[in-house]
Amino acid sequence: MIRVKNVRAGYGDGPDILGGIDLTAAAGEIVTILGPNGCGKSTLLKCIAGFVRPRGGTVEMDGSDVSNVPVHEKVTHHRVGFVPQTDNVFSTLTVADNILLGARHLPAAECHARYAELMAQYPSLASKQDRKASALSGGERQILSLARALISDPKVLLLDEPSAGLSPLMMHEVFAAIAAIRDRTGMCIVMVEQNAFEALGVSDRAYVLSLGKVAIEGRSEDLLADPAMRHLYLGGEPPAAERRPRLAVVG
Numbered sequence: 001m002i003r004v005k006n007v008r009a010g011y012g013d014g015p016d017i018l019g020g021i022d023l024t025a026a027a028g029e030i031v032t033i034l035g036p037n038g039c040g041k042s043t044l045l046k047c048i049a050g051f052v053r054p055r056g057g058t059v060e061m062d063g064s065d066v067s068n069v070p071v072h073e074k075v076t077h078h079r080v081g082f083v084p085q086t087d088n089v090f091s092t093l094t095v096a097d098n099i100l101l102g103a104r105h106l107p108a109a110e111c112h113a114r115y116a117e118l119m120a121q122y123p124s125l126a127s128k129q130d131r132k133a134s135a136l137s138g139g140e141r142q143i144l145s146l147a148r149a150l151i152s153d154p155k156v157l158l159l160d161e162p163s164a165g166l167s168p169l170m171m172h173e174v175f176a177a178i179a180a181i182r183d184r185t186g187m188c189i190v191m192v193e194q195n196a197f198e199a200l201g202v203s204d205r206a207y208v209l210s211l212g213k214v215a216i217e218g219r220s221e222d223l224l225a226d227p228a229m230r231h232l233y234l235g236g237e238p239p240a241a242e243r244r245p246r247l248a249v250v251g
């Protein structure tokens with residue numbers, strides 16, 4: 001589905017932020033990208049989405065090279081949905097209008113059908129359709145930004161820190177919603193996250209970036225069980241609430 005091959009990228013005439021990244025993501029899986037602040041996680045997601053053009057290497061979708069395909073064509077032609085890290089909802093617009101913004105390129109009938117489906121899937125949004133997005137909680141805003149990406153029925157969903165700033169309970173709900181999307185649709189989901197334990201708990205595979213390179217990659221459950229990984233990249237022991245047997249966390 002997605003194949004990133006030896007991608008180098010940076011901004012303006014600055015140095016390379018990504019120094020040769022390889023990554024794959026298949027339909028029906030959630031791939032998590034982890035790593036410290038400023039290591040290039042968002043830059044990598046923007047390369048896949050088309051906001052940043054690679055300086056070298058390629059980004060392929062379904063076998064074709066899309067490295068230089070602009071964002072709008074990625075959305076319409078390759079059916080890519082992108083939820084950015086910040087400013088992901090328009091506070092002065094209603095919930096309904098925020099979602100419909102994601103469907104401007106769709107025929108009206110399809111748009112209405114998809115909108116109705118989303119309202120059935122996310123009752124917390126349905127009850128607030130006519131409210132301004134500024135009146136939503138942080139978690140509801142994240143679900144709203146997901147719904148805006150989903151209305152165009154993407155095949156690929158790119159999420160930049162979907163749990164940022166959320167309480168543990170809301171974080172859990174947002175991750176559950178993302179896992180439900182994968183299980184229901186078989187979509188290919190790539191998400192950048194800081195909440196490593198929770199993200200690894202719902203994802204299938206993960207990449208840990210360090211200084212613009214892939215430092216560790218593997219199945220999420222293997223990463224969770226790896227003591228060195230925990231020590232270096234997950235900040236030591238998991239919080240008590242995260243020590244769930246299903247995650248196979250050691251210790």
Ligand SMILES: Nc1ncnc2c1ncn2[C@@H]1O[C@H](COP(=O)(O)OP(=O)(O)OP(=O)(O)O)[C@@H](O)[C@H]1O
Pocket residue numbers: 011017035036037038039040041042043044085
């Ligand atoms: N538009 C931009 N112009 C110039 N430099 C940028 C731009 N966006 C990001 N950078 C730089 O690229 C580097 C990587 O940024 P990026 O946003 O990809 O990191 P990140 O891993 O997503 O960090 P965080 O965890 O803080 O979100 C940083 O040094 C940042 O200052």
Ligand SMILES: [Mg+2]
Pocket residue numbers: 041042043085160192
């Ligand atoms: Mg980022």
